Amino acid sequence: MLVTLLVAMGSLALYLAAFFAAYVGAVAVLGGLRRRPELVASAERGTIAVFALLSLAMLGVEAALLGDRFDLAFVAQISTREQPWIFKAALWGGQAGSLLLWTWMLGLMSFLVVAQNRKRNRALMPWVMAVMMLNIVFFAALVAFVSNPFEPLAAGQAWSSGQGMNPLLQHPVMLIHPPILYVGFIGFSVPFAFAAAALITGELGTTWFETTRRWTLTAWFFLGIGLMLGGRWAYEVLGWGGYWAWDPVENSSLMPWLAGTAFLHSVMIQEKRGMLKVWNFALIGMAYCLCVFGTFLTRSGVVQSVHAFANAGWFGQLFLGYVLVLAVGYSVLLIRRVPELRSQTRLDSIVSREASFLLNNYAFLALLAIVFYGTLFPVVSEAITGVKVQIGPPFFQRYAGPVAIFLLFLTGVGPLVAWRRATWVNLRKSFLWPAGAAILAAGVLVAFGMRRFYPIAFLAMCAFVAGTIAEEYARGIRARTKRGENAFVAFVELLRRNQRRYGGYIVHLSVILIFVGFAGATFNLEETKLLRPGERWDLANYTLEYRQVRPTDHPHYAGAVARLALYEDGKPVAMLLPEKRMYFQQEQPTTIPAVASGLREDFYVILAGLEPDQSAALKVYINPLVNWIWIGGFVFVIGNTLLLWPMGARGKAARERAP
Amino acid sequence: MSKGVQIALAALSVFAGLAVVLTLGSADEGTFRYYSDVGSFVNAPSTETADLAARVHGFVVAGSIAKDLAAGHVDFHVSDQADNSASGALPVRYLGIDVPDLFKDGAEVVVEGRYASGTFLADRVMAKCPSKYEAKPPGQST
Numbered sequence A: 001m002l003v004t005l006l007v008a009m010g011s012l013a014l015y016l017a018a019f020f021a022a023y024v025g026a027v028a029v030l031g032g033l034r035r036r037p038e039l040v041a042s043a044e045r046g047t048i049a050v051f052a053l054l055s056l057a058m059l060g061v062e063a064a065l066l067g068d069r070f071d072l073a074f075v076a077q078i079s080t081r082e083q084p085w086i087f088k089a090a091l092w093g094g095q096a097g098s099l100l101l102w103t104w105m106l107g108l109m110s111f112l113v114v115a116q117n118r119k120r121n122r123a124l125m126p127w128v129m130a131v132m133m134l135n136i137v138f139f140a141a142l143v144a145f146v147s148n149p150f151e152p153l154a155a156g157q158a159w160s161s162g163q164g165m166n167p168l169l170q171h172p173v174m175l176i177h178p179p180i181l182y183v184g185f186i187g188f189s190v191p192f193a194f195a196a197a198a199l200i201t202g203e204l205g206t207t208w209f210e211t212t213r214r215w216t217l218t219a220w221f222f223l224g225i226g227l228m229l230g231g232r233w234a235y236e237v238l239g240w241g242g243y244w245a246w247d248p249v250e251n252s253s254l255m256p257w258l259a260g261t262a263f264l265h266s267v268m269i270q271e272k273r274g275m276l277k278v279w280n281f282a283l284i285g286m287a288y289c290l291c292v293f294g295t296f297l298t299r300s301g302v303v304q305s306v307h308a309f310a311n312a313g314w315f316g317q318l319f320l321g322y323v324l325v326l327a328v329g330y331s332v333l334l335i336r337r338v339p340e341l342r343s344q345t346r347l348d349s350i351v352s353r354e355a356s357f358l359l360n361n362y363a364f365l366a367l368l369a370i371v372f373y374g375t376l377f378p379v380v381s382e383a384i385t386g387v388k389v390q391i392g393p394p395f396f397q398r399y400a401g402p403v404a405i406f407l408l409f410l411t412g413v414g415p416l417v418a419w420r421r422a423t424w425v426n427l428r429k430s431f432l433w434p435a436g437a438a439i440l441a442a443g444v445l446v447a448f449g450m451r452r453f454y455p456i457a458f459l460a461m462c463a464f465v466a467g468t469i470a471e472e473y474a475r476g477i478r479a480r481t482k483r484g485e486n487a488f489v490a491f492v493e494l495l496r497r498n499q500r501r502y503g504g505y506i507v508h509l510s511v512i513l514i515f516v517g518f519a520g521a522t523f524n525l526e527e528t529k530l531l532r533p534g535e536r537w538d539l540a541n542y543t544l545e546y547r548q549v550r551p552t553d554h555p556h557y558a559g560a561v562a563r564l565a566l567y568e569d570g571k572p573v574a575m576l577l578p579e580k581r582m583y584f585q586q587e588q589p590t591t592i593p594a595v596a597s598g599l600r601e602d603f604y605v606i607l608a609g610l611e612p613d614q615s616a617a618l619k620v621y622i623n624p625l626v627n628w629i630w631i632g633g634f635v636f637v638i639g640n641t642l643l644l645w646p647m648g649a650r651g652k653a654a655r656e657r658a659p
Numbered sequence B: 001m002s003k004g005v006q007i008a009l010a011a012l013s014v015f016a017g018l019a020v021v022l023t024l025g026s027a028d029e030g031t032f033r034y035y036s037d038v039g040s041f042v043n044a045p046s047t048e049t050a051d052l053a054a055r056v057h058g059f060v061v062a063g064s065i066a067k068d069l070a071a072g073h074v075d076f077h078v079s080d081q082a083d084n085s086a087s088g089a090l091p092v093r094y095l096g097i098d099v100p101d102l103f104k105d106g107a108e109v110v111v112e113g114r115y116a117s118g119t120f121l122a123d124r125v126m127a128k129c130p131s132k133y134e135a136k137p138p139g140q141s142t
Helices: A002-034 A037-066 A073-078 A095-116 A125-146 A172-187 A189-201 A213-238 A248-273 A277-300 A313-341 A353-385 A393-413 A424-447 A453-481 A487-497 A499-523 A627-644 A648-657 B003-025 B038-042 B046-051
Strands: A388-391 A525-531 A536-539 A542-553 A557-568 A571-576 A579-583 A588-592 A594-597 A601-610 A616-624 B031-035 B053-060 B066-068 B073-079 B090-094 B108-116 B119-127
Touching: A002 A037, A002 A095, A002 A125, A037 A073, A037 A095, A037 A125, A073 A095, A095 A125, A095 A172, A095 A189, A125 A189, A125 A313, A172 A189, A172 A213, A172 A248, A172 A277, A189 A213, A189 A277, A189 A313, A213 A248, A213 A627, A248 A277, A248 A353, A277 A313, A277 A353, A353 A388, A353 A393, A353 B003, A393 A424, A393 A453, A393 A499, A424 A453, A453 A487, A453 A499, A487 A499, A499 A616, A499 A627, A525 A536, A536 A616, A542 A601, A542 A616, A557 A601, A557 A616, A571 A594, A571 A601, A579 A601, A588 A601, B031 B038, B038 B053, B038 B090
Parallel strands: B031 B053, B090 B119
Antiparallel strands: A388 B031, A525 A616, A536 A542, A542 A557, A557 A571, A557 A579, A579 A588, A594 A601, A601 A616, B053 B073, B053 B108, B066 B073, B073 B090, B108 B119
């Protein structure tokens, strides 16, 4: 009874939200044009109402999912009676639900923005609301009229249970990965809306990005975690021994992250030196448009991807149209303001912090261009030659590799080189030790017999950047301990007093750790062998002994588990249990890898095939240093948390005093 | 010329160089011509199929799978129809034993490799990925 009521209300609220958002947007525009505060206030109340309506729609879908309403097509598709409630509630398992979640998050963020700015940014707010509402209207209309989660099954069909969530997705990481990624994508809509509002009103100072700094950083942070979790899920679940395949879906979340990274760096130059203004507007526009474009890529079937959503012809065209409206509209706004956005200062020297940040921006954009080119190449080549040419991982690695090394170099140089014009003394003082660390690292690697360019270059650069970070912290702590603080207190105070600088270093540290993991991938080993029970297999310094295979018995699937004893240098290390399952409901087989994981390397094995005589086809991947990627992920979270942590009045005062 | 312009020019020339390399280098390792059906691959001019590795999309012909795990390869045929009605099936030899989970009679696959003397030598066999988030409801046939 309650479920029926909630579903009926939710369905109605969804339509109302779409129409009401259009109305609120119109009122906000009118309030902005005529400068009528009462209209702006009305739009603000309307924003809250839109959020409330979208929340009702969410509540309705959740009620339908948890209440087993299998008469609704969407519920029948992604849920089953037996599924644990937490997976039932995961409405992003299907297209309609994920779009509704997207819309609801837009509503939530609009609401938060309104709540934060009741007394601030009065001139910008009507336009900020107008842009947010434009987004909501598009998505809410899409959910209401094209992909509606409340749509009943076709007449004459009635199921007692549903299809159920894809078993590959029934994994703890997949419970949090999509919403986290969405916070990232949608979070960029807030700085985008402020940038558009600044361009419309002509309030072109630093307000638009300073007031949204936390939003941008949060969105970027969540997008980063989303990327990491996606990789982790692929590694644990998909069973191909890797974490990143340069698949269009992965690329489409990497691209806005790259644009966002460039933006976060280049706004610092505008803050300190009043330069790169046009550039910053362009970057945030690019970041948000790429977020929407990525959604278009994954949902339209334009590029073939292993894990794309189902495609529907004109659905994709709608999305593409929307991206074009955003991109063209924003570009027109920006171009109109270019004459007003000239820099007050010029670049004095190529060896300066400004220049290194500028180069960093170019490098991020080069990476973005490479990923964009590789992702869309099949579409372009088909249009020109009629034959689809697909580009695989070697292409990306070949071209992104050198740019990444250059970026690592700048990561070390940027924060330490002097503003305006660096002197030889400054360079020697800042980079003597880090350069020494890099040379030492390269020397040690070569001495240990490493002869390949990429890993040596990457690891040496990592040592260089680590050197600069260590030096910065050492210098800061030493200055404080001289005044009598103990080292730990000095460390904490350093972070408190100059949160952005020292928090940023920790994020840089996480990037180094991740790159150490990437460098390890150049030594990945991959072997396949057919083993009979009792047989042994010697691989590198490991021995794998195939003991036996046992059938598994489970209400939802049948399968087999192989028992493998792993020895390293003759000593037993682990019992590995790779598994193969066949899910009855979805008729889907899955392979569950077993991993013996260590800081030096992972021994990753999958049960690729099983013969009637119980011989097992085993595939082994030895992945050196891969764990450092996940460790880097944790450090990334710590660093960003430190950056976002409210440090209180003392911290704030110190920030204002900081140069 | 200001320093900003100098840097922009330097970066631009690097990008231009990169773009040239990209265009020239796009035809090697890791790049594939994609054929959405077996027919267009079989009928493609041999000059086209010789220079670049291919990905061919098709269906595994029912009853054609012959695994030789001891020798380390799997032989099968792909054609344009799952029900084996299409003529002109392409013989494929996959040089490995770790076929994907969904590989079976009638499965929709993409094979990656090169054509050599009557057989398509595949380095990789990809079954149409199950992680398409939206499955078809039970009871509905394709």
